[in-house]
Amino acid sequence: MSNDTVKIPQATAKRLPLYYRFLKNLHSSGKQRVSSAELSEAVKVDSATIRRDFSYFGALGKKGYGYNVNYLLSFFRKTLDQDELTNVALIGVGNLGTAFLNYNFLKNNNTKIAVAFDVAEDKVGTTIGDITVFHMDDMEKVIKEENITVAILTVPAQFAQSITDRLAKVDVKGILNFTPARLTVPPTTRVHHIDLAVELQSLVYFLKHYTVDEEEVVE
Numbered sequence: 249m250s251n252d253t254v255k256i257p258q259a260t261a262k263r264l265p266l267y268y269r270f271l272k273n274l275h276s277s278g279k280q281r282v283s284s285a286e287l288s289e290a291v292k293v294d295s296a297t298i299r300r301d302f303s304y305f306g307a308l309g310k311k312g313y314g315y316n317v318n319y320l321l322s323f324f325r326k327t328l329d330q331d332e333l334t335n336v337a338l339i340g341v342g343n344l345g346t347a348f349l350n351y352n353f354l355k356n357n358n359t360k361i362a363v364a365f366d367v368a369e370d371k372v373g374t375t376i377g378d379i380t381v382f383h384m385d386d387m388e389k390v391i392k393e394e395n396i397t398v399a400i401l402t403v404p405a406q407f408a409q410s411i412t413d414r415l416a417k418v419d420v421k422g423i424l425n426f427t428p429a430r431l432t433v434p435p436t437t438r439v440h441h442i443d444l445a446v447e448l449q450s451l452v453y454f455l456k457h458y459t460v461d462e463e464e465v466v467e
């Protein structure tokens with residue numbers, strides 16, 4: 249990862265890809281500066297939060313001028329490692345995994361699913377999108393050859409932990425876990441868990457208990 253010197257809060261870091269995508273669009277339409285109010289309207293984050301976020305990396309907007317789009321873009325590109333291509337492995341080519349293979353991540357950023365793995369005979373050896381599906385028996389070998397450091401887990405939950413243990417042994421540092429299993433990993437591995445049921449429940453809870461305005465203050 250580049251830019252190790254910049255330590256920003258996790259909540260801010262999570263919003264960076266959102267800002268980045270919007271700034272890229274602004275840049276392609278020829279815009280040179282943007283106000284926090286404009287950004288706020290576009291990315292639906294309140295402008296006080298945007299100003300605080302940007303202050304962490306020294307982008308201090310000027311009153312009446314706003315932020316320089318080029319400066320912000322080059323900062324984000326470095327911070328989000330957009331100059332480097334990160335090759336990702338997808339494990340489990342079922343309903344969810346197949347959908348991810350057909351979705352071209354590269355349109356948005358520099359992460360790309362480079363290889364996929366499964367155990368099912370009818371999947372191994374096929375190509376989905378332009379990605380080849382390898383057998384799990386070859387996982388360690390292929391991951392090393394392709395220099396993979398990030399994996400997406402879309403296998404049945406009961407296999408998630410043992411696969412995670414194997415991934416940690418070949419130095420995969422990031423796991424995006426779509427299975428309901430809670431994973432135990434060494435301190436050098438980072439897991440992001442995406443649980444659609446929990447997200448939906450929390451959305452419904454927020455709709456019931458907060459107005460949208462209150463939620464923005466909480467952010």
Ligand SMILES: NC(=O)c1ccc[n+]([C@@H]2O[C@H](COP(=O)([O-])OP(=O)(O)OC[C@H]3O[C@@H](n4cnc5c(N)ncnc54)[C@H](O)[C@@H]3O)[C@@H](O)[C@H]2O)c1
Binds near residue numbers: 365411427428
């Ligand atoms: N489908 C969804 O909408 C959805 C949504 C949220 C979470 N999930 C979770 O994502 C995971 C995958 O869901 P799905 O619907 O794609 O399931 P699926 O049954 O369609 O696909 C699972 C795939 O994993 C493969 N597999 C089984 N054991 C394996 C192993 N040991 N190593 C490698 N591959 C193996 C199977 O051959 C199959 O291709 C599940 O844990 C599920 O709970 C699914």
